[in-house]
Amino acid sequence: MNTEKRVIKPNSNLIEGLLIFIGTTVYFLKALELQQPFQDGQPGPAFYPLCLAAALYICSIVLIIKGMCLKEIKNETVKTRNFPFKKTLIAIILTSIYLWVFLRIGFWISTILYGTMIAFVMEYGKRKIYMTIILSALIGIIVSGAVYVLFGTMLGVKLP
């Protein structure tokens, strides 16, 4: 997983600048859909967001210019790990699935499965696979039980 290979590092300033520029444009266009910035000589709901959009545009342009000026980075080759945030991506997917099933299948099953899967991803590769599965399942049950005691029993909240 940690095999080192040579890849070209993208110019992060340029990419970030462009992403912020695009995001700001969406924000700016939505702000324009609001009422006029000034109404009866007083600043309206669109005024402040437009000021923010202007500031964000300036920052994104500065980032883009910085990215374009640092040309040497474009051709630089660096050693990096092969996709270091694979586990993170799995965690994002698992969390999204948990949100989707939480109300549908209820607290207990969804939380035990989610807790187990998160623990499995974190513990993966540290011991034999069957041991990891057993440990993760135990963690899932313990975590679900503890959270139920905190919210369901102590605070009296009704969980789905």
Added chain:
Amino acid sequence: MEQCWGLNCLEFPIKYLFSVVIDCVLNKKGVKKRKMLTQILHGFQILFTLNIFIYLIGGLLMGIFFGSVPGLTATLAIALLLPFTFTMKTIPALVTIMGIYAGGIFGGCLTAITINIPGAPASTMTMIEGYEMMKKGKGASAIGHAAIASGIGGMIGALILMFVAPQMMKVALAFKSPERFSLIVVALIMVATVTRGSLLKGIISTLIGLAIATIGLDPLIPTPRFHFGIPYLMRGVGLLPAVTGLFAISELLRQMEFKQWDIKLAQKIKISDFIPSWSEIKKIGPFLYLKSAVIGNFVGILPGGGASMAAFMAYGEAKRSSRYPEKFGTGIPEGIIAAESANNAMCGGALVPLLSLGIPGDAVTAIIFGVLLIQGMIPGPQLIVEHSGLIGTMFAALFTAQMLIPLVTFLLTPVYLRITNLNRGLIFSFIAVIALVGTYVAEFSAFQMGLAVVMGVLAYFMQRAGYPIVPVLMGFILGPYLELFFRRSLTLGKGVAIFFTSPISAVLLLLAGLFLYILGVKRPHLEENNSKS
């Protein structure tokens, strides 16, 4: 909840001691002038009721645990507590938070000293001396020095808070909309410039936080903004999804990249090993504790100051004024004392602008700001007047939590060091579930859970790209106020001139510019030159 403890009848004798003191205070003339003092004494009286005191101990233990585990912080602990505060009564909520705050700042030193990994960023300076002492076989003594210094520094910080906050409140009454706007600008600029990384990225983070805060209803005219056709977004992004997303979910995602830490103690530790010898304390003298605490407290008052900067400045000053500066870095208790005394004294300082001006200076106080709002209290000049009883209890809780740090350390450090080596899968599964379920139960809305995940993913990728997260939270929390005061001032003053015709506002904006120049433009050049040389 208090009822179910069934402990109302059990009260500490200390409570009665305070009632005697209060009677003495009230029986003398000038009661009005001593109103705050009376409220603080009442606060102690309430605090030493067993069913309240238990929250302080719980918070303190939780804070030390979160502070000592690398990757977990006091901010995260308070963020996870946030959903519970919806159902908790005000005093238990505030008392627990004060315990977490004090414990969380101190807890970082345990792993900093024992395994050379600071549990919290504030303990980085402690690590320099502490780990060297650990290697010499004086680890327990280093922890003992850190605990005593944290306790003394924290108590001094809390005392300064008790005296300064009411005075600052009087000053704050002179602040109207333009002055408040300028003050928020100063706070945001300081947080953006002081946080690690480039100035530009700090400013962008702040602007992103401010932009997120504009989602929902306009603060002056009831017009929904930026809801993208989603009815749930018309109410805006809630504090809870924002805080849990920014600190809990993003941390879970970040920790997925790291391997298990391993804490092993070389030898068995006895309680007596933690207690430094009297001759050693005498040699160091009380001045170092006091000086470092005052520095830490002052740094805490400045928006964006934070515990790390407090420790760094106090350590630097201790080294500068030492008779043997060359020994710093080789494992001497003076370095630990300076850093720990300052970072715990910072807690009291950071609460001053929050309680008197309504301006949080760092992530923890920003979340406390949210807790106060949840409890129906608006931080600002009127807070101490309207809720003096609650604030008095809060002050008492902070002071007592700091006082208890050495005792808890001496008794429980060996246990803590074992707990911090708990399975990471267990810790982070628990954090993920409690953050998500906590967000759900606050409003019984799965949409809020989704928002927390979106905020967490955003924060994770921002952190990866070097964008600090604290300015996002500060922008998010202060955004509505910034807009409100900005637009109100423009309406009242018929233009931007009002920000410069008001002397306080003009001075504050000048300060903001100065900070921007010194911390954002000048400092990187100095650091670059230093690193070259």
